Amino acid sequence: MTFLTQNRISMIAGTALLTIALAFGGYSFASHSFEAGVAIGTIPDNTHIRLDGMTLPAGGVFPLYDSSPNYVSGHFLLTSPCEPVSDGDDTYQPLISAIAGHIDEHAAGTHMEPIPLFYINTVSSAPDFCVFHAHIPDPLNGGSPRVTDIDLVNLSGADIEFKPGHIVDINVQRVLGSIADDPYEDGPVADLSRNVIYDLNDDDTTNDGLGHSSQ
């Protein structure tokens, strides 16, 4: 048996073992994996959008993200000019509104609601620069349950001018399903009220919302 023949047999044997491992190993050992961050349906996807230099007119809409036909889960970050939720309030709301849900080519399948936002006062400098977080979707505090589209919309009645440091960051962590399988059927729904603002860091416990998270 020559050296070349021996190598060829080793190579084929190795390929056979690798094939067997790929075919059955994943099933056999999956439940022992500690790599919980990687799962079927997960997509590591981050969208960072600079808003500086943009002036959004009253009634203007700025589409940010569209993952159709997949509805997704993830995290939403907005830095924006802001104003008190009510006169004298130490909790702020963005001048711009953030909405999410699904925009369908059929009106009946369209469903958009304001995103429940958490005001992060520790890294905000109101009124020029406020930071807001949101969970996409947020089954506890409301908003659209299935999200394929995220937009900014100017409901303030005046132009909004964005400056350096004003951004949106959308981190999509998992695909939850297809809007084709779980469509909205009660549309068109377009709730154009201002975002509900939660604040875990003030003295008011009535605006804490549910499911406090450090994420």
Add this chain to the structure above:
Amino acid sequence: MNSNKTQLFLVASIASVMVLAGVASEQAFAHGGQGFFVTLPNGESRQITVVIGHNNEPTTAQETGQSSGNHPMELFIRDSATGLNLADADLKVDKYYYKNDKKFNKAAEKGFEPRETDVTVSGVHGDPGHYFARQILAQPGIYGYHVTGTVSYFGVVDVPIDVKAFCRDAPSNDFTTLWFGGFGCTTDVDDSKFPGKKVKHDKDD
């Protein structure tokens, strides 16, 4: 010469595994489900969906050298509206088994009695919202489960769970509480062989 035979054997092994893997990937996902309503502390309502079945359906009973019978009872628990998984649950299952329709119907008259009670249902590691009660299905027949316990709705509310189901081909019964679907009963691995035992051959054969 021997090396040629070895190569042929190994290539055949690869081909066999690839064919078997292809067959395995075509297995159906047949499960049933039931909804449970949740009232949040703020008074709003939500619903969760509990899906029940056997892992790796269709199921065949254990048969030495042919079928492992390794089909845990499995649950998928999620928020109905969003599809988000619910990863924190405290669940037990009572397990039922009947060999055939006759024994099932006889038991139905007296009331179904579980073969095993309070079997632990555990979360599948690395797969939130997916739960197993591990088992080897030893015999073909009619299997049923009664799952009870609580599921945490994102740490805010504990939701009582009560799901009862016999496999889909069981005789009509008022035990099963599923709202949709069902899971298959367990067959003998020999049942799917073709041609089967009762094939008649011509005298010439």
